Amino acid sequence: MANRYSGISSDGLWHNNIGFVQLLGLCPLLAVSSTVVNALGLGLATMFVLVASNLSVSLIRNLVRQEIRIPAFMLIIASFVTAIDLAMNAWLYDLHKVLGIFIPLIVTNCAILGRAEAFASRTSVDRAVLDGMMMGLGFTLVLLLLGGMREVIGQGTLLANAHLMFGSMAEGWTITLIDDYRGFLLAILPPGAFLGLGLLIAVKNIIDDKLAKPVTIVVGEVVEQH
C-alpha cells in the first residue's frame, strides 16, 4: 500500500483504479455511463461521498471498536448518500430524475466501504481525504471515458443534455459530431456498456504492458537434439 501522496494519487487514478482494476461499483458504472453528462453527475456524487466518508472514518478511527466498525462505516456512508440524494433532488432536479435510483444506490458501491475499511480506517485524515479524492476522480474519469465513448457511438453527440447539470447556459453545449446520425443502439444499451468497459480495460492493460520493464529470461542451452 502506497503511503506517500504521489503513491496515493497514482493508485487512485491508475494502478488501483476503482473502475479499471478493482472493478468495483460496476452496477452504476455500467448503467449510468450512456452519456457524458450522466456520467459526470454520478461520478461527482460518488466522489463527494468517498471524500466525506473517508474523512469521517479517518477521524473516528481510534474511537470505533473493532466489532462495530462495519455497521458504523455503513451508517456514515448511508447518511452522506441520503444527504447528497436530497441535495441533488433539490438543486439538480432534472439530472436527479435521469440518474434516478443510482444516486441512492451509491450506498451499495463496494468501493466506498472498501476504501473506508481498507484505507481510511488505518491512516491519517489528510491521506484518507486525498485517497477519497483520487479514487473518486479515477472513478469519474472512467465514467466519463465510457460515457463519452457510448454517447459518440450511440447517438453521435457529446455533452447532450448538459443543461440538466449546468443550467440554461449550457443549452448550446451539445456537440454534434456526426450529422444526421441514425444512432447505434448497441452502444446505448447495457451490452454496449460491458463491451466498452472491456475494451477500455484491454487498452489499459496494453499500456501497462508497454510501460513494464522488459524481463529477460535466460533459457538453458539445447544440449542435444534428436
Place this chain on the structure above:
Amino acid sequence: MLVTHMLRTALLLGLFAIIGAGMVALTFKYTEQPIADSERKALLRSLHALVPPASHDNDLFSDVLTVQNSEYLGTDKPVRIYRARKQGQPVAAVIETVTPDGYGGNIFLLVAVRYDAMLLGVRVSKHKETPGLGDAIEAERSDWIAGFEGKSLTNPASSGWRVKKDGGEFDQFTGATITPRAVVKAVFRALQFYQVQGDSLFVEDK
C-alpha cells in the same frame, strides 16, 4: 466486564446512529422546500407546454380534482386532473393517465383536453421504454407525440385510434410497435373518460 464492554460498544453505535440520523434530518429540513419547488416547476413546465399560460387565469395546482377509474385511466390508484379556467369558465383539463401496456412497464402520460373535447396535446411524464426505440414517444426525441394535437373522439373515428400496422391512423416506430400502440390506446381511453364524465370534471370544490 464483558457486559460493560458490550454496553459501551452498543452505546457507541447508538451515538453514530443518532449523529447520522441528525445529519440526514438537517439536510432534509433544508432541502424539503427546494425539492417541492423543483417538482412544482417541472410539472408546471409540462402542464404549460400543453395548456398555454395565456389561455387560463387560475392556478393549475390548486384547481385539482382527484379521481380513480381503473377502467379508463389504467390504474386503480387515484390520479389527478388539473383544471384550467378563464374567468371561472372551464378551458381545459389535463388528465394524468397510465398505461400498463408499455414494453417496459407503466407509461405515465399527461393528456390535455380542451373543453370542447379536442386534444390540446399529450406528454409522457415517466416511462421505461427501450432507449433509441420506444423512447421516441418523448417530445424531446421525436415529434410523434405532437400527432395527437387537434385529435378527438370523432377525428379520427374510433376505428382510426390505432397504429397504422393495426389499421389505424397513427404511426408506429420502426422496431417498436408496442410502445406507440399502448400510448394511442391510453389517450383514446382518456378521451372516452372525458366524454363520459363531461362537466362533472369541472365541478368546483365546495
